[in-house]
Amino acid sequence: MFCVIGSLNMDLVVNVERFPRPGESLVGTRFATHTGGKGANQAVALARLGARVRMIGRVGEDPFGVEYRDVLRRASIDDSGVESVAGTSTGVAVIEVDSSGENHIVYVPGANGTVDKACIDSNRPLIVQSEFALLQLEIPIETTEYALRTARDCRCATILDPAPAQKLAPSLIGLVDYLTPNAGEAELLTGIAVTDTAGARAAAEALQQQGAGTVIIKAGSLGSFVLRGGDFDHVPAFSVDAVDTTAAGDAFNAGLAVALGRGDSMTAALRYANAVGALSCRAAGAQSAMPTAAAVQHFITQQQRQ
DSSP states (O other): OEEEESOOEEEEEEEOSSOOOTTOOOOOSEEEEEEEOHHHHHHHHHHHTTOOEEEEEEEESSHHHHHHHHHHHHTTOEEEEEEEETTSOOEEEEEEEOTTSOEEEEEEOGGGGGOOHHHHHHTHHHHHTOSEEEEOSSSOHHHHHHHHHHHHHTTOEEEEOOOSOOOOOHHHHTTOSEEOOBHHHHHHHHSOOOSSHHHHHHHHHHHHHTTOSEEEEEOGGGOEEEEETTEEEEEOOOOOOOSOOTTHHHHHHHHHHHHHHTTOOHHHHHHHHHHHHHHHTTSSSSGGGOOOHHHHHHHHHHHHHO
């Protein structure tokens, strides 16, 4: 059993030929809504991989909140840990995309910003029943630290994706069993650029010195690097024709959790996570691009034959 503690957002995407000037009204070319948020992205990815997963977070008492619950239930995700909050909206990202692919984004945390210690306490039974808890940084940072501490008290292993990138206190990092920054996040946290194996090892060692347990750096085309205890390893990336890299990191973390949960070795778990992340890039969107367990296994089998 897995639980995901984090954000649920509704993305409102407007396509335009160009961005409007101040005070100007333009006619858009297309509009769409997509469920997002790094927390819910990871929950959907886990469910697609066949995992039993519970989502812990908050939505508003608005139509978006109702719609999101339907999305979670259709994905076979237990939403009993998702609380509805009166007087605030579900988290929303308003996104303008111009004809060149550039975007402007206005993010309103809404109910995500209200996730507090009381929310974690009320859902403690779900954490107790979980083998792994997956977290990110789209709810208040003090709540994230409290959730990590609660998970440790419950003997539930934690996987933290430190995104969106921000500085973190050693008191928080010291509660993380598996810390999974990408190269940019690792550099922000340590001041060490991750452009090669030497940089990845130095950054991972610096994060362990700050208290992290196992450090896994997601380095895109360079693959993934892991420092566990004193053992450092590199697992190469898979080469795919990327269509959209949105939420590839969320897919990776879900793959990592599933593989560790079934007892894979660390090297095998990273290979599986790399495959899940790579496959999520071959389709547009975030949650809609998450691969199934069968698709991942087929992909890995094909790669082994090459």
